[in-house]
Amino acid sequence: MYVVLDGFDIGVGILLRIIGKTEKDRDVLIKSIGPVWDGNEVWLLVVGGILFFTFPKLYASSFSGFYLPLIIVLWLLIARGIGIEFRHIIDNPVWKLFWEYLFSFASVLLSIFFGVALGNVVRGVPLNPEGYFFEPLWTTFTIVPAAGIIDWFTIIIGMVSFFTLTSHGANYIVMKPKARYSSGQETLLKFRGGVFY
Amino acid sequence: MSIVAIVSVTIITPNIWKNFSTYPVGTIFPILGFVSLAGMFFLSIQKKDVYAFVSSSIFIGSMLSVTAYGLFPNLLPANSDQNYSITIYNASTDEYGLKIGFLWWIIGIILASFYFLYLYRSFRGKVDKITTDIEY
Numbered sequence: 412m413y414v415v416l417d418g419f420d421i422g423v424g425i426l427l428r429i430i431g432k433t434e435k436d437r438d439v440l441i442k443s444i445g446p447v448w449d450g451n452e453v454w455l456l457v458v459g460g461i462l463f464f465t466f467p468k469l470y471a472s473s474f475s476g477f478y479l480p481l482i483i484v485l486w487l488l489i490a491r492g493i494g495i496e497f498r499h500i501i502d503n504p505v506w507k508l509f510w511e512y513l514f515s516f517a518s519v520l521l522s523i524f525f526g527v528a529l530g531n532v533v534r535g536v537p538l539n540p541e542g543y544f545f546e547p548l549w550t551t552f553t554i555v556p557a558a559g560i561i562d563w564f565t566i567i568i569g570m571v572s573f574f575t576l577t578s579h580g581a582n583y584i585v586m587k588p589k590a591r592y593s594s595g596q597e598t599l600l601k602f603r604g605g606v607f608y
Numbered sequence: 609m610s611i612v613a614i615v616s617v618t619i620i621t622p623n624i625w626k627n628f629s630t631y632p633v634g635t636i637f638p639i640l641g642f643v644s645l646a647g648m649f650f651l652s653i654q655k656k657d658v659y660a661f662v663s664s665s666i667f668i669g670s671m672l673s674v675t676a677y678g679l680f681p682n683l684l685p686a687n688s689d690q691n692y693s694i695t696i697y698n699a700s701t702d703e704y705g706l707k708i709g710f711l712w713w714i715i716g717i718i719l720a721s722f723y724f725l726y727l728y729r730s731f732r733g734k735v736d737k738i739t740t741d742i743e744y
Contacts, residue, residue, distance in 0.1 A: 414672060415665045443735040450727050453720060460716070464709040468699040469683050533675060534620050535687030542694060544686075554620065558687075564620050571613045575668060582652070582661040588735045 413454035414525070415579075420444040420451060422580015424491060424518025425573075427511060430584055434504075437511060441495060443588040448495065452488070468542055476536060476544040477528070480560055484524055490517035519573065526572025530565030534558070610645065621685075624678035634677040641670035 423444050431437035462470040474481060494514030498507050534554065536544045549559035552566075561569075617624060628634050648663035679685065683699055686692035700706060 415668050418668060419661075439735060446731050447727060450724065453723070457716065457720065461709075461713065464712070465701055465706060466683065466694075466696070466699040467701055469694050472694055473684060529675065532684060533617060533624070533679070535685040535693075537688040538684070538686035538692040538694065539688070540692055542692070544688075564616055567612060567616050571609050574609050575671075578648075579661075579664045579668060582648070582657070582664045585652070586657040586661045 413451070413458060416451040416454060417448070418576045418579045419583035420448040420580070421491075421518045421522050422576045422578070422582075423584060424494075424514050424580070425522060425577045426580050426584060427515050427518075430581075434507070437507075439588045440584065441498065443584070445495065449492070472538070472542045472544070476546060477531070477560070479548060480524060480528065484521065484528075487517045487521045487524065490514070491521065522573045522576040523569040525576075526569035527561060527565040529572065530568030531560060533568070534562075534564055621678075624675075627678055627680055634674075637670050637673040637677055641667055641674060644670060 423440055427437060427440055431440045459470075462473075490513055494510045494517060498510040498514070500506075531546075536546060537557070538544045547559045549561040550557055552559075552562050554562055554564060628638075644663045644666040648660050648667060651657075651660040651663055681695045681697060682693050683696060684694040686694075701709070
């Protein structure tokens, strides 16, 4: 639920500077997710809450082992939030540009990090008998002997996540905002499914 | 990208497909994934935008379901020793905790569902510069 709902506003964030060539287009794109982006993140809290009371061992182990990437994800979520909320405070092109790029940059990294996290779960982590583990952010980018959180496999899954959420956001952009786009961007949106997947 | 992901997952964890051969009912998830992927492509060409977005959502949901089904009963597999893996059996709280948790889950999910119904209902339709008066 979280990935589907927050996925499209992450996708809109990734495409903000690509699709929104004019300030008006970018206004419309941000307004199209404005009322819902923070609501969508409620599901992230639901996931944390459910883990805490039903699978406390998993909660303890993963929040301990993935401490650094979780803190990075938290900062990226904060960067997205302030990117949207601070953008309109001062009507100055440089001010708006800064927050738009911050919002897009955080969205790109967040989409990749979610994929990397999924890749780690699929690949497995070096759990000890007590159920704890530690992984550095990266080692040699290989799977063996001691893989980091980022290796060639998790990067692939991260890129799949990036393209999937970008495409999901593109589908939302076509469906929701009534914005005008140039012909090049129309072509991009027409092939939003096939090119990315 | 989907093909690259499937190949790399198969190389890293070949056992992920074991559950699908043992319990073939789970093959519905990859089938749904490929159907929704194709559906998204053709629906977007036909400019059926809402259905294309729904297909995209189904694709994401089915791919995550494939992962969960393939890993079951593992929640966090160990690559050091399979016996150290965290599974739904060794990680869950006791029966009393699960019962109380389930009751709170029902209350929480009803609240969250009503909130989302209200949110998305009040935000239905297309968005343009004029129809939204809130600054973002």
